[in-house]
Amino acid sequence: MRTFTDLRIHRVNFIEYNAKLNTLGSLNPVFPKYGTTVLSSLLRDLGYDVKVYLEGVSSMDFEKMTDCDLVCFPVFAPATNKVRACAQRIMSEKQGIPIVMGGPQVCYFPESIIDCCDFAVRCEGDDILPDIIKAINGGGNPMKSRPLVSAERQDRTQSRRQAARGSRDHTDLTLIEGFEKASRGSSTEEDYQHHPDHPRLQVQVQVLPDLKLFQGVYRNRDIESVIQDIKKRKKQNPIFFAVDNDFCSDKKKTRELLNRIIEEDLGARFTVFERMRSPRR
Numbered sequence: 623m624r625t626f627t628d629l630r631i632h633r634v635n636f637i638e639y640n641a642k643l644n645t646l647g648s649l650n651p652v653f654p655k656y657g658t659t660v661l662s663s664l665l666r667d668l669g670y671d672v673k674v675y676l677e678g679v680s681s682m683d684f685e686k687m688t689d690c691d692l693v694c695f696p697v698f699a700p701a702t703n704k705v706r707a708c709a710q711r712i713m714s715e716k717q718g719i720p721i722v723m724g725g726p727q728v729c730y731f732p733e734s735i736i737d738c739c740d741f742a743v744r745c746e747g748d749d750i751l752p753d754i755i756k757a758i759n760g761g762g763n764p765m766k767s768r769p770l771v772s773a774e775r776q777d778r779t780q781s782r783r784q785a786a787r788g789s790r791d792h793t794d795l796t797l798i799e800g801f802e803k804a805s806r807g808s809s810t811e812e813d814y815q816h817h818p819d820h821p822r823l824q825v826q827v828q829v830l831p832d833l834k835l836f837q838g839v840y841r842n843r844d845i846e847s848v849i850q851d852i853k854k855r856k857k858q859n860p861i862f863f864a865v866d867n868d869f870c871s872d873k874k875k876t877r878e879l880l881n882r883i884i885e886e887d888l889g890a891r892f893t894v895f896e897r898m899r900s901p902r903r
Contacts, residue, residue, distance in 0.1 A: 626720055626740075631755050633671040635690040636662050639704035640677045654679075655696045656865045657725065659793040661747050668752060672797055677704075680799040684708075688716045692755065697727040697735055709738040722754060795858060845879050849886060856890050864894040 638658050654676050666672045674680070675687045687693070693712060695705050709721050723735050724743040732742050743750050795801055852862065870876045883890075 626718070626758055628761075629691065629718070629720070629758055631670070631691040631720075631759055633673075633690040634662075634665050634692045634694060634755070635687055636672070636674045636694045636696070637687050637705075637708060638674065638676050638696050639701040639708070654795065654798060655698070655725070656793075657747060658696050659795060659797070661694065661751055662797045663794045664748050665752070665755075666794065666797060670755070674798040676798050676800070677701075679801065679804040684711065686799075688712055688719060690719065692720050692722065692758075694722045694724070694751070695739070696725040697723050698725055699727050699731075702727055702734060706735065706738050709735075713738065720758060722751065724751075795855075845875070845882055848879060849882055849888075852883075852888055852890055853886075856888065860890045862890055862892045864892060866895060869894040869896045 636658050638655060654674070658674060658676075662672045662674050673690070675682055687708075693709075695709060697705050705723070709723070712719055712721060720741065721739040722741045722743060723739040724747045728735055728742050729744045732744060736742055741754055743754075798804075855862070
């Protein structure tokens with residue numbers, strides 16, 4: 623495990639790679655991972671200088687992406703090889719930059735990335751990532767000689783966890799390098815029809831995240847915050863992608879949300895994930 627001494631972290635860059643092929647629609651969208659925007663906004667609010675480099679939107683220039691004190695990679699299976707290649711280059715050419723990885727691939731298959739990162743976060747990053755940075759800045763080892771943060775780590779107070787959840791209501795897509803260009807002209811569906819081949823930054827909204835990924839606990843989001851989030855983000859793009867892997871996991875709340883969307887007449891379009899279950903016999 624690499625060690626970092628006399629290092630002060632102030633500039634943090636998030637580097638997000640995407641799958642080679644678009645499998646989620648015909649409008650050539652670009653999906654920033656929800657966790658990337660949550661964590662980057664959280665660190666920005668804590669006083670760090672933060673930038674997000676999103677493949678398909680940002681320049682992805684290696685020198686720009688590594689002009690920082692800490693690099694964070696969200697890792698999803700389709701982009702694992704891209705992440706590994708970039709991280710290995712950082713370790714070779716930018717040895718003074720710590721590398722943090724998180725996301726589903728790290729949570730489920732840490733062995734696939736552990737050789738090319740310094741910290742693999744297997745629990746929720748909005749709780750742990752600020753602690754990692756503080757520990758490094760203080761000259762300590764946040765992992766206590768262990769390269770993995772355990773997915774079962776539950777030594778947080780209820781108020782601390784609740785504060786972390788609140789960060790999801792205030793994500794800032796403008797931290798993405800190239801955001802203005804990617805979102806320009808994306809205010810109506812007619813723009814998509816006239817320019818179907820232009821990559822568009824698709825807006826995301828979260829209501830209930832995946833049960834298994836979050837250790838058997840749903841993070842219920844207040845319906846009012848979801849509605850306000852949609853209203854705010856609709857200016858960037860009227861087409862939303864719900865990141866919940868099981869949109870109808872809480873059927874009562876799903877009905878309440880859908881009825882509220884109808885009542886508000888939001889003028890937005892939604893794509894959602896839902897698992898189809900066979901009726902009970």
